[in-house]
Amino acid sequence: MIDLRSDTVTQPSQAMREAMARAEVGDDVYGEDPTVNRLQTTAAQLLGKEAALFVPTGVMANQLSIRLHTRPGDEVIVESSSHLIRYEGGSASALSQVQLSCVSGDRGLLSLKPVQAALRPKDVHNPPTTLLCLEQTHNVGGGTVYPLETIKGLTSWARENGLALHLDGARLFNAVVASGISAAEYASHFDTVCFCLSKGLGAPVGSMIVSTQDNIDKLRRLRKMFGGGMRQAGILAAAGLYALEHNISRLKEDHDNAKNLALHLQQIPTVFVDPDRVDTNIVVFEVVRSEHSTAELLQAFKESGVLLNAMGERMFRAVTHLDVDGADIEKAAHVLGSVLTV
Numbered sequence: 610m611i612d613l614r615s616d617t618v619t620q621p622s623q624a625m626r627e628a629m630a631r632a633e634v635g636d637d638v639y640g641e642d643p644t645v646n647r648l649q650t651t652a653a654q655l656l657g658k659e660a661a662l663f664v665p666t667g668v669m670a671n672q673l674s675i676r677l678h679t680r681p682g683d684e685v686i687v688e689s690s691s692h693l694i695r696y697e698g699g700s701a702s703a704l705s706q707v708q709l710s711c712v713s714g715d716r717g718l719l720s721l722k723p724v725q726a727a728l729r730p731k732d733v734h735n736p737p738t739t740l741l742c743l744e745q746t747h748n749v750g751g752g753t754v755y756p757l758e759t760i761k762g763l764t765s766w767a768r769e770n771g772l773a774l775h776l777d778g779a780r781l782f783n784a785v786v787a788s789g790i791s792a793a794e795y796a797s798h799f800d801t802v803c804f805c806l807s808k809g810l811g812a813p814v815g816s817m818i819v820s821t822q823d824n825i826d827k828l829r830r831l832r833k834m835f836g837g838g839m840r841q842a843g844i845l846a847a848a849g850l851y852a853l854e855h856n857i858s859r860l861k862e863d864h865d866n867a868k869n870l871a872l873h874l875q876q877i878p879t880v881f882v883d884p885d886r887v888d889t890n891i892v893v894f895e896v897v898r899s900e901h902s903t904a905e906l907l908q909a910f911k912e913s914g915v916l917l918n919a920m921g922e923r924m925f926r927a928v929t930h931l932d933v934d935g936a937d938i939e940k941a942a943h944v945l946g947s948v949l950t951v
């Protein structure tokens with residue numbers, strides 16, 4: 610089976626498992642796990658921030674950050690197809706009692722004018738707008754990379770207007786590898802930045818939040834409150850350290866594989882895809898003519914050995930990652946071609 614549903618499906622490699630087995634551990638709620646501490650120091654340095662916190666999931670990283678930056682009744686500006694609005698179970702309203710204001714972007718990327726229009730004037734009728742969240746790369750947008758200039762424009766305007774800034778950088782390192790811009794440069798424009806160890810970086814579990822020491826101290830207390838304080842978590846942190854040391858630069862292979870898949874899909878007459886719009890490791894394509902429903906097509910792909918996710922009516926997403934190689938991509942393209950050409 611060639612599994613292109615997500616880069617979350619990656620399996621820890623043998624070498625990563627060995628690093629996990631060797632990890633020195635302690636009780637991380639007491640701050641005594643040396644491997645977690647090393648991961649946190651490494652992540653903070655890599656992103657040019659004072660401190661970092663290891664958390665179980667990307668959703669928890671986002672939700673702790675929202676809780677940190679807001680008070681109940683505040684409003685948070687997000688992009689309308691962002692992970693925060695679509696895939697986090699309504700947690701911002703449930704856990705932080707904030708209202709999300711959705712602004713549409715181009716392939717998930719916000720521009721300044723509509724964001725400016727979403728800022729509420731200070732008035733007793735209005736919720737105070739206190740936080741702007743961006744997503745890099747943008748998942749539903751198709752792995753799109755925010756240009757640095759756009760980030761600078763949005764964040765400097767937001768700062769002038771007193772908003773805090775959070776980056777959902779679940780796939781930040783895909784953007785780093787695709788653009789050649791450092792993680793620290795991207796991170797310098799935000800108060801809090803999170804990224805996933807468990808996607809293309811190949812670790813089994815975990816996300817990081819980076820920020821100032823003061824914010825990380827507060828986030829540490831919030832993490833305990835949200836139930837995310839872990840004990841001998843060095844076993845997991847060792848996988849994260851291994852991922853940061855070995856699996857960043859190889860993301861380029863995933864990007865090349867995604868581009869190659871898109872070029873193959875473009876040859877199928879019933880498929881619409883624009884390979885020029887494949888910035889990183891996500892290919893979104895549409896089947897423009899078919900007698901079959903989205904679910905039937907997914908089933909037919911699966912029966913021929915390829916797993917994909919649906920993104921809408923006959924819209925599909927293929928995500929490349931470290932457990933699929935160039936030959937798998939050729940095979941997957943062939944399978945999709947034969948299913949869609951009958």
Ligand SMILES: *Cc1c(COP(=O)(O)O)cnc(C)c1O
Nearest residue numbers: 666667668669692744748777779
């Ligand atoms: C995967 C993802 C997350 C976090 O998801 P978890 O499954 O909780 O780790 C957050 N934001 C984006 C954009 C993602 O793709």
